[in-house]
Amino acid sequence: MGVSIEVNNLNAWYGANHALLDITLHIPPNEATALIGPSGCGKSTFVRCLNRMHETNPIGRVTGGVKVSGVDIYSDISAVEVRRRIGMVFQRPNPFPTMSIYDNVASGLRLNGFRNRRVLDEVVQRSLQQAALWDEVKDDLKKKSGASLSGGQQQRLCIARALAVDPEVLLMDEPASALDPVSTAKIEDLIFQLKSQYTIVIVTHNMQQAARVAERTGFFLNGRLVEFDSTHKIFTNPGDKRTEDYITGRFG
Amino acid sequence: MLLCALSIFAIVALIATELVSSSRLSLHKFGFGFFLRSAWDPVTNNFGALPFIYGTLASSILGLIIAVPLAVGVAVFITEMCPRLLRGPLSFLTELLAAIPSVVYGLWAIFVLVPLLRGYVNPVLIKILGWTGLFQTPDFGIGLFAAGVILAIMILPIISSLTREVMTAVPSAQREAVLALGATRWEMIRVGVLRNARIGIVGSIILGLGRALGETMAVAMVIGSNPTIHRNLLAPAATMASVIANEFAEAADDTYRSALVEIGLALFLVTIVVNILARLLVWGVTRGTPPRTA
Amino acid sequence: MNPRLKTSGANRKLRWVANHTATGLAVLSTILVIAPLVAIFADLVYKGASSLNWNFFTKLPAPVGELGGGMANAILGSATLLVLASAMGVPVGIAAGIYLAEFGRGTKLSNLVRFTADVLNGVPSIVMGIAVYALIVAPMKGFSAFAGGVALGIMMVPTVARTTEEMLLMVPLSIREAALGLGVPNWRSVLSITLKTALPGVITGCMLAFARIAGETAPLLFTAFGSPFWSMSLNQPIGALPLQIYVYALSPYDEWHRLAWAGSLVLIVLIVLSVALVRFVTTRGVLKGAS
Numbered sequence: 001m002g003v004s005i006e007v008n009n010l011n012a013w014y015g016a017n018h019a020l021l022d023i024t025l026h027i028p029p030n031e032a033t034a035l036i037g038p039s040g041c042g043k044s045t046f047v048r049c050l051n052r053m054h055e056t057n058p059i060g061r062v063t064g065g066v067k068v069s070g071v072d073i074y075s076d077i078s079a080v081e082v083r084r085r086i087g088m089v090f091q092r093p094n095p096f097p098t099m100s101i102y103d104n105v106a107s108g109l110r111l112n113g114f115r116n117r118r119v120l121d122e123v124v125q126r127s128l129q130q131a132a133l134w135d136e137v138k139d140d141l142k143k144k145s146g147a148s149l150s151g152g153q154q155q156r157l158c159i160a161r162a163l164a165v166d167p168e169v170l171l172m173d174e175p176a177s178a179l180d181p182v183s184t185a186k187i188e189d190l191i192f193q194l195k196s197q198y199t200i201v202i203v204t205h206n207m208q209q210a211a212r213v214a215e216r217t218g219f220f221l222n223g224r225l226v227e228f229d230s231t232h233k234i235f236t237n238p239g240d241k242r243t244e245d246y247i248t249g250r251f252g
Numbered sequence: 253m254l255l256c257a258l259s260i261f262a263i264v265a266l267i268a269t270e271l272v273s274s275s276r277l278s279l280h281k282f283g284f285g286f287f288l289r290s291a292w293d294p295v296t297n298n299f300g301a302l303p304f305i306y307g308t309l310a311s312s313i314l315g316l317i318i319a320v321p322l323a324v325g326v327a328v329f330i331t332e333m334c335p336r337l338l339r340g341p342l343s344f345l346t347e348l349l350a351a352i353p354s355v356v357y358g359l360w361a362i363f364v365l366v367p368l369l370r371g372y373v374n375p376v377l378i379k380i381l382g383w384t385g386l387f388q389t390p391d392f393g394i395g396l397f398a399a400g401v402i403l404a405i406m407i408l409p410i411i412s413s414l415t416r417e418v419m420t421a422v423p424s425a426q427r428e429a430v431l432a433l434g435a436t437r438w439e440m441i442r443v444g445v446l447r448n449a450r451i452g453i454v455g456s457i458i459l460g461l462g463r464a465l466g467e468t469m470a471v472a473m474v475i476g477s478n479p480t481i482h483r484n485l486l487a488p489a490a491t492m493a494s495v496i497a498n499e500f501a502e503a504a505d506d507t508y509r510s511a512l513v514e515i516g517l518a519l520f521l522v523t524i525v526v527n528i529l530a531r532l533l534v535w536g537v538t539r540g541t542p543p544r545t546a
Numbered sequence: 547m548n549p550r551l552k553t554s555g556a557n558r559k560l561r562w563v564a565n566h567t568a569t570g571l572a573v574l575s576t577i578l579v580i581a582p583l584v585a586i587f588a589d590l591v592y593k594g595a596s597s598l599n600w601n602f603f604t605k606l607p608a609p610v611g612e613l614g615g616g617m618a619n620a621i622l623g624s625a626t627l628l629v630l631a632s633a634m635g636v637p638v639g640i641a642a643g644i645y646l647a648e649f650g651r652g653t654k655l656s657n658l659v660r661f662t663a664d665v666l667n668g669v670p671s672i673v674m675g676i677a678v679y680a681l682i683v684a685p686m687k688g689f690s691a692f693a694g695g696v697a698l699g700i701m702m703v704p705t706v707a708r709t710t711e712e713m714l715l716m717v718p719l720s721i722r723e724a725a726l727g728l729g730v731p732n733w734r735s736v737l738s739i740t741l742k743t744a745l746p747g748v749i750t751g752c753m754l755a756f757a758r759i760a761g762e763t764a765p766l767l768f769t770a771f772g773s774p775f776w777s778m779s780l781n782q783p784i785g786a787l788p789l790q791i792y793v794y795a796l797s798p799y800d801e802w803h804r805l806a807w808a809g810s811l812v813l814i815v816l817i818v819l820s821v822a823l824v825r826f827v828t829t830r831g832v833l834k835g836a837s
Contacts, residue, residue, distance in 0.1 A: 253641045253642070253644050253645035253648075253649060254645055254649070254650070255641075256637075256638045256639075256641035256642040256645065256707075257641070257642040257645040257646060257650065257655075257656070257659050257707070258659070259638055259642060259703060260642060260659050260662050260663050260666065260703065260704060260707065261659070261662060263666065263700055263703060263704075264662060264666060266677060266681070267669070267673060267674065267677040270676070270677040270678075270680040270681050271673070271676060271677060271680070273680065274676070274680040274684075321575065322575045322578055322579055323575075323579075324575075325571055325572045325574070325575025325576065326572070326575050326576050326579050328568075328572050329572035329573060329575065329576045330576070333569060333572055333573075334576075342576065342580075344825065345580055345583060346579060346580075347821070348583060348818065348821065349579070349582075349583050351757065351758075351817050351818065351821045352586065352761075352814065352817070353760075353761025353762070353763070353788060353813060353814075353817070354761070354762075354763065354764070355761065355763045355788045355791050355792050355795070355810075356586070356590075356761070356791070356810045356813060356814060357586075358792070358795065359791060359795045359806055359807065359810055360585075360586050360589060360590075362795055362796075363589075363593075363795075363803070364585065364589055405582050408579055412579070436561050436562070436564070436565040437565055437568075437569075438564055438565040438568035438569070439561065439564075439565070441568070459668070462668050463668070465670075466668075466669065466670025466671075466672070466673075467670070468670060468671070468672045468763075468764040469763045469764055469788075469792060473792070473795060473796065493670055493672055493764075496672055496676070497672060497764060497767055500676070500679075500767065500768050501767060501768045501771065512676075513676055513680070516672065516673050516676040519670060519672075519673060520669060520670075520673045523668060523669055523670055523673075524665055524668075524669065526668075527664075527665045527668035527669075528665055530668075531661065531664055531665065
């Protein structure tokens with residue numbers, strides 16, 4: 001089962017640049033929540049605060065509370081544990097080039113001390129099936145390197161890799177923006193399937209994509225959360241004029 | 253301009269031809285067995301280069317064993333762990349090590365390092381590792397081990413700076429991918445950086461080996477110039493470069509000199525092969541113009 | 547949060563320990579690497595500075611047992627050899643570098659030249675000494691400053707070529723295009739504008755090669771050979787600072803040991819100044835008109 005995320009007064013900085021201002025929202029479990037907004041509005045920064053990746057930037061700083069199922073991820077548990085339980089898929093696929101497909105997917109498990117061959121085989125297969133990649137690679141698991149796949153396949157491999165460590169949340173930062181339309185459609189289908197088991201947060205600059213896959217959508221502008229509501233409402237009858245301007249293409 | 257660029261080839265050709273022609277005497281007299289025989293007697297004109305090959309290899313490998321972990325450790329520290337402010341000064345300091353001339357290293361080794369080894373380090377080694385036969389009395393301080401230690405200090409900067417370059421060339425997306433799986437910093441370095449950079453790191457190690465093989469002055473000053481093969485690393489020995497440095501100027505006999513030149517020829521060929529191998533490995537990782545060595 | 551994947555507490559602890567051990571080892575390595583550097587410099591200053599006096603820089607080596615000798619001839623000898631080497635190595639090296647950067651860029655030939663230059667930089671300098679011995683000393687039947695200069699000059703060529711190329715490549719495209727736009731035929735534009743822009747960098751590149759050569763001993767062992775007297779002609783053996791240090795270091799006399807330390811200090815100071823200057827120029831990007 002997925003979990004809910006409570007964000008309270010989240011602020012984030014890059015050095016002196018105040019990138020996120022007082023973000024408060026509630027992300028429901030087992031749903032896909034989309035975050036939209038023009039370039040530089042802070043949606044990627046926000047998502048990176050949810051798995052404590054923002055602080056890996058030497059000038060990154062965060063204040064405020066993020067609670068996942070009641071647990072404050074900044075004060076109650078370690079960053080390492082957070083990142084295992086809140087997985088991330090990046091804009092550009094980044095499989096490990098020196099590892100086979102199998103080793104890519106198993107990498108997270110191995111880090112956590114799982115060495116039993118049977119367990120690894122099982123999880124690798126399950127993760128690749130969940131990522132809808134199993135049928136395409138099942139014969140070449142150990143023969144092909146992670147980087148030898150096509151762009152769309154690589155991204156699904158990254159999704160499988162993230163799923164293998166059994167997260168509760170899956171963060172996706174513009175996962176299909178570097179891919180062709182066919183691969184994009186495959187990834188969107190995937191999100192539909194994964195919703196039943198994980199809570200998904202997807203950053204996208206493609207409004208049609210948000211409308212297709214997400215139950216809820218948040219609109220970010222200049223580091224603030226302008227509006228957060230059901231996707232249907234955002235796209236048909238937005239409450240805030242700025243949202244309406246963005247939706248109708250008046251800027252960004 | 254083109255002519256001057258071609259001069260690089262001319263220089264290589266020049267060195268090769270001079271070496272070959274001057275070693276002809278020795279090549280004819282001893283053949284290739286020269287490199288497999290243990291003999292070095294200027295009086296009877298009986299020469300065999302095996303002791304020097306042994307000395308060169310043993311001291312270089314010893315130097316690598318000491319230098320590689322330290323060099324990679326420094327590289328990891330500077331690239332991934334240390335505060336940004338320290339990065340510049342630390343990398344400057346390690347490059348400064350590369351700027352010290354060999355003869356100055358030798359001077360320091362004779363008067364500071366060797367007494368230190370003889371007084372504090374070697375007795376401990378004899379006590380703990382004496383059973384291997386590698387560390388035994390008599391110990392004068394001067395010998396293969398001292399040469400290995402000073403070599404380690406001298407090849408450290410080149411291995412370290414190249415390792416740093418290949419590590420920096422690893423894209424940050426790889427680091428983020430590992431972190432996002434829930435990895436500790438060391439795991440991120442191990443899986444996300446070192447693993448991706450390993451070919452280049454091997455290249456830098458081989459480059460360090462090339463440097464060690466040809467290092468002359470410092471080694472000549474602390475190795476003891478004894479052309480015999482011993483299992484005891486604390487015994488005096490000699491390397492290909494050190495025997496040339498120590499004996500060439502006084503070699504009056506043609507055969508004697510020719511034998512020394514033949515050793516030089518072997519050194520030339522070996523270092524070229526090792527350097528080519530290393531460059532190919534490093535080029536492959538950093539792509540484009542290869543890094544400049546100190 | 548509901549963790550479904552059960553990681554053992556022991557495993558987590560192990561990873562934590564491994565992480566901190568790795569950090570500790572890295573710090574230790576850094577200390578172990580910096581320590582000899584600090585020790586060497588400290589020893590040089592401590593043991594060498596006291597012998598740096600007027601005598602050191604102006605007098606010839608005194609006979610054994612007598613105090614007050616100096617390394618004046620070795621210093622002058624080094625200077626002579628460096629001038630000789632630069633006169634031969636620098637023009638050829640710069641020209642080769644210009645070719646690599648401007649005319650042969652991207653061609654197979656220039657890639658081969660560059661590769662060969664890098665490999666040549668890795669050849670032990672004693673081998674250069676042997677080659678020059680066979681080429682010059684043997685036919686001339688004697689050691690000479692000229693032979694020493696040639697040996698060092700040959701060593702300068704690949705280094706100077708590569709640094710010149712790198713400095714020229716740092717000149718932005720816009721400057722070259724401006725020159726071509728003025729209607730100047732290619733080779734003139736290269737020389738007058740690009741080279742002038744990169745000149746500070748090229749000069750410091752030469753200084754880097756200079757500094758490296760200044761400390762070389764091996765190639766001089768049987769070319770210049772060394773001498774305890776003033777050199778009067780280029781056909782005679784000549785002293786050099788590193789050679790003299792080598793001889794003094796291996797001698798059994800304390801006074802000579804002191805001189806060896808002093809000479810090393812002088813050598814190191816010159817080299818460190820050059821290295822620092824090179825770093826200053828390349829990291830600050832002091833290219834007039836660029837950036």
